[in-house]
Amino acid sequence: MTTADDGDGPAADPYETADLDDAAWDRQVVWWDRTFVAIVLLTVAALPLSGQRGTSLWVAYVAMAAILGAYAAWGARAARSRDQRTAAAYVVVLIAGTSVTVAQNGVATLLLFGAFTQLWMLLEPERRAVVASVVLAAATTVGIAYQGGFDLPTLLEAAPQMAIALAFAIMLGLWVATTMRRSEERARLLHELRRAQAELAESHHAAGVAAERERLAREIHDTLAQGFTSVVTQAQAATAALDRGEQDRARERLLVVEQTARDNLAEARALVAAFAPVPLQGSTLAEALRRLAERFTAETGTPVMLDVAGATEAPAVAVGGATGHAAADVVLLRAAQEALANVRRHAGARAVTIRLTRVDTGTAADVRLEVTDDGRGLPPGQVDGLGLAGMRERVSAVGGTLAVEPGEDGGTRVEVHVPAAGGAA
Template sequence: MSASAPPPAADASEDEGVDRHGFWLRTLRTWDLFFVAMVGVYSVAVVVDPMPTGRTVLALVHVAVLVVAYVVLGRGAALRGDARRADAYLAVLVVVLVVQVGLGGIGSVLLFVAYSHIWFFSRRRVAGVLWSVALTVGVTVSGATRLRPDGAGLAEIAGQSAVALVFAIVLGLWITQVAEQSEERAYLLEELRAAQDELAASHHAAGVLAERARLAGEIHDTLAQGFTSVVMLAQAASAELDHGRAAQARTRLGHIEDVARDNLAEARALVAAFAPPGLDDGGLAAAVRRLAQRFGEETGVRVHVEDVTDDGIGREQQVVLLRAAQEALANVRKHAGASAVTLRLARTGDDVVLEVVDDGAGLAPGTAEGNGLRGMRARVDAAGGALDVTGTPGAGTRVRLRVPAPPEDLPATTTAVHPPHPQEQQ
């Protein structure tokens, strides 16, 4: 028997048996107390009963045998789920009770223990019935023989025993039903706990993966882009030095220092789970202007910026928009070969729209999205927005995304010093 196995169906209990191990373990303390109480009452009654000394001693010996059998066999069966020990205990129990009733006195008191233990330790209903019949027949014959050695009183005692047997069987069937229901509930609770643990583990794993993806996106959009800028600026500075242009090289080195400081701030923000440090100094609009200005200084590409104040735009949405602008400009730097970029941040109804349009190489048909664009799309989708990337070979690329924002009319400001590139009109 195994407590982890599913309980058998009610209609199969008589054939396949009921796994009582879990029920035994859960109710063993109660049965211990019941056994001790009944045996204690019986022992006191034996001592004060005016029986011959020999019978008193023999009755107490029987009690001792019964106690040892219960401790070694009965409790052992309950603790280990051992059906053989249970059957051995029931055999000792029946024999002791039959002999004890034959001695006279109040041995019938122990029948309360015997019948309840028979049904408690019987794995099958049919076994409980058979053990009950065996005990009843044995006690009836033993008691009748003690009263009338010629057997004349057997019929009278048999009637009383039959009533007791019916009561014992009804009680036993009730105990069996309680045990089955208890096992079924315990099994279902265990299954529920296992399902909850599995669900919690699944949610934890999903959370770990989501956090890993979030960190990967943050690192790609911040530190990786910053290191790319450092490499390109270092290469440019090296070229300037090779041509004897120390002043220009010094300017490049200044840009490298600025990018490195920004990367350090971004790294600290990532570790502390803060928002991008650029948003702490003037908000989204100022951060976008600084981003565009630095991009132009580092690459020599003309940048035209149109923006709005960021009042009413949530912090989470500001992060999405700033990261998208960083990634879009990084793609222009790495892939477009553009001479001009237009960056527009506009409020349109309940949405904030970001557009980055360049006049570079454009997109060939069927071009797959890289990690940066996939990360940008994931961010925008998570914010409830939409991302659209379009381009024509040789005619530039447009990255357009929108994220929902609280409906609030905001005044637009323009800091552009160059006219929009014609590509953005398409």
């Protein structure tokens, strides 16, 4: 049995929940159909076996045929559609047919097993089923009294028996209704939980896709975009050298173009394969910074002084250890790349210095990367540009800090601190 929708139930996603409830209910109704038909057929067989003959037997058969016909026309449909008007029409025939059959022979009280059950199955809410059960019990009591002569002693004898049957039917019906209501509520809650889980998984997937896109954008900006900028710059320098007839100078620029293009190709393959940055594969951060400095000097002609004294053995700056170590190395390398890119684009510097040091405070240790130049510094608003914003996000992701400020002797100083894996020395 199901309860009527009185507006107090959950309103979320009613169509999907109703579809699930209806599918489960239809499977149960099939068994109710078979059980009820079996009870009627048993009663049909029991009447002649009890000695019933003549007109009264045929009256009972006609009454039971009316019940079956009404069930086929209205009851079965009402059980599936839960339409209360159709159910009420069938219940009238059921009560009348049951009382007429019982009036012909007391054995027909077998029909009450199916009749009480159908009242609770078809009628909603429970109070309607209670009223119908009382009416059925009263009508059956009258039928039993009619069979015994319809006198007061017979009526008083049948009444307590039907009162007990009525009390049992009501208690059982209420228990079944409560159980099924709770079962439906659990099914609804389970459906809502699954839907919420699906929505959460979709949300996490969307967030993961967005985060991956942002990561790839930063990776491309810090590697491929800077490499292509270098290729364009060196190609322009080579063209200018050819125009001046400086073939050796042009050849040098073209060699830099070729090497930069190869490095960019390797970076692209590493991004596709989700590997560590190419400069860090099989080497320490200090070695990767040295190659970065040499490449920058070759491309721009601006000398880069690299100072990594005391940092080469620091746990957080040696690739090949834990994943956290490699993450810090990547952050520091990308920060150095972005700082040099800004020097190339904006500084007009004559010299650049890169320092990588380990700072121990007794309770903790940091690795500090400092990139300074003697140029004209960043133009106003550049601190919020894409490159520095991405650098700041990278540094924050590993628990570090980033500072971009004017240098002591002019130019710009970029300083990055990240926690050293392994704590204090």
